Amino acid sequence: MAKDAAVSVNRRSDIISAAIxxxxxxGYFRAxxxxxxxxxxxxxxxxxxxFRTKEALLLTALxxxxxxxxxxxxxxxxxxxxxxxxxxxxxxYEEIIQSHKNEILLQMQAQTVQExxxxxxxxxxFTEVRDMVLExxxxxxxxxxxxKTLIFLAIGMLCNVSKALDLPALMDR
Numbered sequence: 001m002a003k004d005a006a007v008s009v010n011r012r013s014d015i016i017s018a019a020i021x022x023x024x025x026x027g028y029f030r031a032x033x034x035x036x037x038x039x040x041x042x043x044x045x046x047x048x049x050x051f052r053t054k055e056a057l058l059l060t061a062l063x064x065x066x067x068x069x070x071x072x073x074x075x076x077x078x079x080x081x082x083x084x085x086x087x088x089x090x091x092x093y094e095e096i097i098q099s100h101k102n103e104i105l106l107q108m109q110a111q112t113v114q115e116x117x118x119x120x121x122x123x124x125x126f127t128e129v130r131d132m133v134l135e136x137x138x139x140x141x142x143x144x145x146x147x148k149t150l151i152f153l154a155i156g157m158l159c160n161v162s163k164a165l166d167l168p169a170l171m172d173r
Contacts, residue, residue, distance in 0.1 A: 012050045014040045020061045024102035027109055028058055059121055062110055065103035066125035072096055073132055082140035086152065089133065093156055094171075097163050104160050129153070 018039035022031045037044040051057040072092045080088040137145035162170035
């Protein structure tokens, strides 16, 4: 029974990874669960063993992407010295953009989805990141922590655009 559970967990992860890739490449509205299933090398009905709807799959994919950012930032906040905090947060985000580009592209696309549940998921992710950064900057004694947080988040969004458009000059600091 434990082996079946492990296979099930792995299959669920495979589906989420495939969904992130497909949604990032062609967009949530154009993507189909058949395309996700093909990418995951499973049958389309198998997706629905784990996710009731395509929207539920998107929500889970977004949760995975936000968790990666939040966990990465949390690790930096717990270990960085006050004078290195901003630089290490920036480096952590740049690493995510490099190694998990599709997750960032997924978030960018999800910003335009008007379904309330998707908007709430995006608001939750952004709010959690903003609050974590603001709290870290405040605790580190950064001058004008609210303004610094806003600028940090704005630069992050510019990094996203730079990566999406393959325009590295936007990230040249």
